[in-house]
Amino acid sequence: MALILELTVQGAQMGLVLLLAPLLTGFVRKVKAKLQRRQGPSLIQPYRDLLRLMRKEVILADNASWLFRATPYLIFAATWVAAALIPTFATGLTFSWTADLIAIVALLGSARFFLALAGMDVGTSFGGIGSSREVMIASLAEPAMLLIVFSLALVAGATQLSTIASFMGSSAVGLRVSLGMSLIAIIMVAIAENARIPVDNPATHLELTMVHEAMVLEYSGRHLAMVELAAFLKLLLYVSLISCVFVPWGLVTATAGPASYGLAVVAYIGKLAVAGILLAVFETATAKMRVFRVPDFLGAALMLALLGTLLLFVSRSL
Amino acid sequence: MISDLAILLWGVAALLGVSVLSIAISRRDLATRLVYAATLGISAALFVIVTSRLITAPLQVSAIVLPLGLPWIGAHFRLDALSTFFLIVVNFGGAITSLYGLGYGRHESAPHRVLPFFAAFLAGMNLVVLAADAFAFLLSWEFMSLASWALVMAHHREQDNARAGYIYLVMASFGTLALLLAFGLMSGPVGNYTFDAMRSTGASPLVATAVLVLTLLGAGSKAGLVPLHVWLPLAHPAAPSHVSALMSGVMTKVAVYAFIRVMFDLLGEPTWWSSIIVLFLGGLTAVLGILHALMEKDLKRLLAYSTIENIGVIFVSLGLALAFKANGMGWAAALALTAALFHVLNHSIFKSLLFFGAGAVLTATGERNMEKLGGLIHRMPVTSFVFLVGSVAISALPPFNGFVSEWLAFQAVLQSPDLPQWGLKVMVPGIGGLLALSAALAAACFVKAFGITFLGRPRSAAAEQAREVDRYSLLAMFVLAALCLLAGVLPGLVIDGLSPVMLSLIGNRMPVQMAEPWLSIVPIAESRSSYNGLLVFLFIAISASLAALVIHRFASHAFRRGPAWGCGFPDVTPATQYTAVSFVQPIRRVFGTFAFRARERVEIPPPGATAPARLTVEVHDVIWETFYQPITGAIGFATEKLNHLQFLTIRRYLTLVFLYLISLLLVLVLWP
Numbered sequence: 006m007a008l009i010l011e012l013t014v015q016g017a018q019m020g021l022v023l024l025l026a027p028l029l030t031g032f033v034r035k036v037k038a039k040l041q042r043r044q045g046p047s048l049i050q051p052y053r054d055l056l057r058l059m060r061k062e063v064i065l066a067d068n069a070s071w072l073f074r075a076t077p078y079l080i081f082a083a084t085w086v087a088a089a090l091i092p093t094f095a096t097g098l099t100f101s102w103t104a105d106l107i108a109i110v111a112l113l114g115s116a117r118f119f120l121a122l123a124g125m126d127v128g129t130s131f132g133g134i135g136s137s138r139e140v141m142i143a144s145l146a147e148p149a150m151l152l153i154v155f156s157l158a159l160v161a162g163a164t165q166l167s168t169i170a171s172f173m174g175s176s177a178v179g180l181r182v183s184l185g186m187s188l189i190a191i192i193m194v195a196i197a198e199n200a201r202i203p204v205d206n207p208a209t210h211l212e213l214t215m216v217h218e219a220m221v222l223e224y225s226g227r228h229l230a231m232v233e234l235a236a237f238l239k240l241l242l243y244v245s246l247i248s249c250v251f252v253p254w255g256l257v258t259a260t261a262g263p264a265s266y267g268l269a270v271v272a273y274i275g276k277l278a279v280a281g282i283l284l285a286v287f288e289t290a291t292a293k294m295r296v297f298r299v300p301d302f303l304g305a306a307l308m309l310a311l312l313g314t315l316l317l318f319v320s321r322s323l
Numbered sequence: 324m325i326s327d328l329a330i331l332l333w334g335v336a337a338l339l340g341v342s343v344l345s346i347a348i349s350r351r352d353l354a355t356r357l358v359y360a361a362t363l364g365i366s367a368a369l370f371v372i373v374t375s376r377l378i379t380a381p382l383q384v385s386a387i388v389l390p391l392g393l394p395w396i397g398a399h400f401r402l403d404a405l406s407t408f409f410l411i412v413v414n415f416g417g418a419i420t421s422l423y424g425l426g427y428g429r430h431e432s433a434p435h436r437v438l439p440f441f442a443a444f445l446a447g448m449n450l451v452v453l454a455a456d457a458f459a460f461l462l463s464w465e466f467m468s469l470a471s472w473a474l475v476m477a478h479h480r481e482q483d484n485a486r487a488g489y490i491y492l493v494m495a496s497f498g499t500l501a502l503l504l505a506f507g508l509m510s511g512p513v514g515n516y517t518f519d520a521m522r523s524t525g526a527s528p529l530v531a532t533a534v535l536v537l538t539l540l541g542a543g544s545k546a547g548l549v550p551l552h553v554w555l556p557l558a559h560p561a562a563p564s565h566v567s568a569l570m571s572g573v574m575t576k577v578a579v580y581a582f583i584r585v586m587f588d589l590l591g592e593p594t595w596w597s598s599i600i601v602l603f604l605g606g607l608t609a610v611l612g613i614l615h616a617l618m619e620k621d622l623k624r625l626l627a628y629s630t631i632e633n634i635g636v637i638f639v640s641l642g643l644a645l646a647f648k649a650n651g652m653g654w655a656a657a658l659a660l661t662a663a664l665f666h667v668l669n670h671s672i673f674k675s676l677l678f679f680g681a682g683a684v685l686t687a688t689g690e691r692n693m694e695k696l697g698g699l700i701h702r703m704p705v706t707s708f709v710f711l712v713g714s715v716a717i718s719a720l721p722p723f724n725g726f727v728s729e730w731l732a733f734q735a736v737l738q739s740p741d742l743p744q745w746g747l748k749v750m751v752p753g754i755g756g757l758l759a760l761s762a763a764l765a766a767a768c769f770v771k772a773f774g775i776t777f778l779g780r781p782r783s784a785a786a787e788q789a790r791e792v793d794r795y796s797l798l799a800m801f802v803l804a805a806l807c808l809l810a811g812v813l814p815g816l817v818i819d820g821l822s823p824v825m826l827s828l829i830g831n832r833m834p835v836q837m838a839e840p841w842l843s844i845v846p847i848a849e850s851r852s853s854y855n856g857l858l859v860f861l862f863i864a865i866s867a868s869l870a871a872l873v874i875h876r877f878a879s880h881a882f883r884r885g886p887a888w889g890c891g892f893p894d895v896t897p898a899t900q901y902t903a904v905s906f907v908q909p910i911r912r913v914f915g916t917f918a919f920r921a922r923e924r925v926e927i928p929p930p931g932a933t934a935p936a937r938l939t940v941e942v943h944d945v946i947w948e949t950f951y952q953p954i955t956g957a958i959g960f961a962t963e964k965l966n967h968l969q970f971l972t973i974r975r976y977l978t979l980v981f982l983y984l985i986s987l988l989l990v991l992v993l994w995p
């Protein structure tokens with residue numbers, strides 16, 4: 006009986022992230038539109054887009070291989086699994102020990118690996134430019150992310166996300182310089198990883214500095230729907246990750262019971278909304294940078310993360 | 324009852340016999356098949372013996388003294404947990420390479436230059452791991468080096484191969500010299516050359532330092548540690564592809580074995596600062612190796628450089644293990660050493676796989692240059708699939724095996740704030756960062772390797788007409804790909820299998836993993852860190868197929884082929900695709916300007932001129948230019964000057980002899 010309950014909660018979490026992901030992106034778009042004094046598409050437009058794309062016929066390039074057709078499902082699955090392993094409203098779920106934070110970062114790396122390959126599959130120069138830049142960005146963002154993981158792991162004494170979240174929620178944490186550095190660094194990494202302004206512009210298709218959209222240019226129909234859904238999930242994943250580590254309030258344990266779950270879900274949705282507004286404001290206020298400024302941006306994140314880790318190695322209390 | 328060790332030695336003798344026999348028959352048609360079948364049989368038998376020994380009696384130590392070699396020493400051989408593990412790597416590599424060779428060897432233009440040395444090379448590697456005195460060890464080491472040198476020179480008329488062989492020979496002799504001196508120092512004033520004696524005497528701090536440096540020079544040059552790696556990217560690709568796999572996947576591991584044997588076993592307790600040197604060299608090797616691999620457009624050289632990176636990763640873990648061992652943190656040392664040995668095993672699997680794949684591409688197209696390949700996924704579906712598996716595995720991505728060993732290494736890094744020394748405290752986070760950087764760059768590198776070679780449109784006629792390779796090669800690659808996945812989803816099995824090595828070298832081990840629920844791996848405690856490759860793999864497989872199923876069933880499964888969209892700009896020629904060089908242009912700009920003094924020069928003709936615009940990329944091998952060119956320059960200068968001595972008159976020669984005599988007498992007089 007307990008097992009069934011646990012599995013239900015785990016399943017609910019998987020369903021929750023899948024359902025909320027398009028909403029978050031729709032919400033960010035809406036807020037951005039409002040900030041630019043536009044009406045903007047409705048909140049549920051991403052769902053409609055996904056459904057429309059799924060019903061459409063796929064047009065494959067003549068020399069697209071099986072890898073091109075399998076990749077959308079693979080990256081969707083990898084991103085979904087990664088997103089479902091991050092505590093959204095409850096810690097210590099049944100399968101939360103399946104992968105720790107390092108493994109979650111690496112899972113996203115797997116998704117990116119395949120997406121970059123898919124960009125090169127058809128053999129157009131647009132796909133190549135996207136993949137080439139994506140791996141450059143990843144080669145800096147991934148070590149930065151791992152160093153942030155190191156910092157968190159050293160503070161909490163674990164790489165297990167549930168443990169980190171419960172530790173951060175306890176009073177044992179206090180204010181630490183290293184955590185502040187990690188927070189800034191992880192936000193920078195999240196911006197780069199999700200192809201947001203100032204690193205990449207999610208709203209364009211025809212710009213020479215585009216990265217993510219260039220890789221998926223050849224996709225259409227249900228394949229594109231999967232790729233888009235994976236991108237929505239990835240944004241949600243980073244927001245959940247940052248909020249469960251740095252704002253762990255409202256999280257409950259896995260055995261809390263339905264009433265607390267409801268409250269925790271409400272708290273989670275509240276956090277998503279705040280993050281969405283902040284992201285929209287930030288994106289509206291910043292200009293996109295030249296692609297070769299991105300290494301400086303990510304290099305700063307890398308150095309911040311390294312400094313944070315170094316401080317922790319020197320003294321556990323910093 | 325004949326002991327395991329005796330059977331292993333008989334196996335080595337059989338390999339040597341095959342080697343001699345193959346000289347006689349190598350010009351016959353059947354020779355290739357016979358020799359590879361024989362080496363396959365012998366290696367597989369040896370593999371079964373050592374594997375069953377690791378399972379049944381891992382901690383048992385057996386030794387044999389044979390009346391060979393120097394009469395007053397004899398030849399000592401010994402089989403313990405460490406050598407058992409490395410024999411598994413060697414003989415598995417030997418067996419799978421022989422299987423591949425059954426198919427690949429048929430395309431060999433000069434089998435008489437390959438077959439005898441192939442068997443001898445396998446025998447040599449086995450002997451190095453079995454040897455238990457300095458004389459037998461060095462003799463086998465040199466035998467292994469020379470056999471592999473002969474294999475590098477198999478196609479000696481091809482461009483650059485002679486130079487590769489020459490540099491390899493020089494570096495190999497240098498490495499053996501360093502090891503000779505290291506063993507000489509360890510044998511002490513009495514001069515007892517058996518490992519047992521060295522183990523029991525121990526070394527003074529000064530001697531230990533010298534031995535550390537000499538072992539790093541000797542074993543490190545064979546393994547490919549920066550800055551001693553220069554021969555590796557030249558020599559490994561020059562050999563036939565299955566030998567490249569053996570050299571990269573297995574011989575570098577024998578060098579790692581030598582390092583572990585000396586540092587963890589013979590030298591006694593390590594000092595903490597010795598780990599600093601190892602960590603520094605490891606981190607440098609990892610990042611420089613993979614950056615070089617990124618710049619490469621020759622597929623086999625790319626793989627060779629990536630070997631250097633993986634050696635760096637292994638040495639980082641070994642450095643951590645040394646640091647923990649020196650501070651008496653046995654469980655952490657066991658974790659770090661497990662990470663290192665797991666990576667040894669992993670790298671031997673996926674690097675063999677990738678070299679086999681490169682060999683298959685070479686057979687099918689005659690090309691190693693990625694700029695002439697492309698689109699092979701349509702022409703060689705099976706090869707491209709297994710190469711993809713190898714690429715994902717070597718990029719340290721879950722759920723494959725490369726990720727598990729990287730993950731263990733990261734877990735070991737996270738234990739290091741407990742180390743008391745400040746030098747290590749400040750250094751280890753940086754090394755962890757370098758490890759993460761090299762893993763990310765490796766993923767970029769293999770996106771490039773797979774993407775340019777197998778995806779896109781064919782860049783040459785050869786790539787357009789490629790054909791899938793023979794069944795033996797495919798079988799060998801498939802076995803390796805399956806192992807990449809298997810070791811990735813059942814890492815607990817490997818970790819438990821490795822535990823006797825930790826017990827014998829450190830006296831501590833990681834917790835038993837196979838007892839964990841759901842077969843996860845838990846280095847310390849579940850609340851701290853755990854990873855379950857099996858579940859990750861299952862979750863991905865289930866959710867991907869579920870998504871595909873639901874969409875195909877309820878939404879749409881229609882598809883149509885059409886010309887590529889490309890934003891409405893049809894690319895008429897495959898030359899417009901990204902190439903190996905242009906793909907890494909962003910990374911070259913970020914890292915290359917510092918690491919390779921890379922410069923780009925664009926020449927655009929004035930308006931109206933018909934000359935083509937040109938982009939020139941200049942990349943320097945900084946290590947070669949700063950360390951090796953001065954040395955070769957100095958030697959060249961000295962020989963040039965000394966050359967004059969050959970053309971003197973008889974009077975001058977007599978004067979020289981007279982002066983020499985005088986100076987000798989002076990020395991004798993002044994000598995206290």
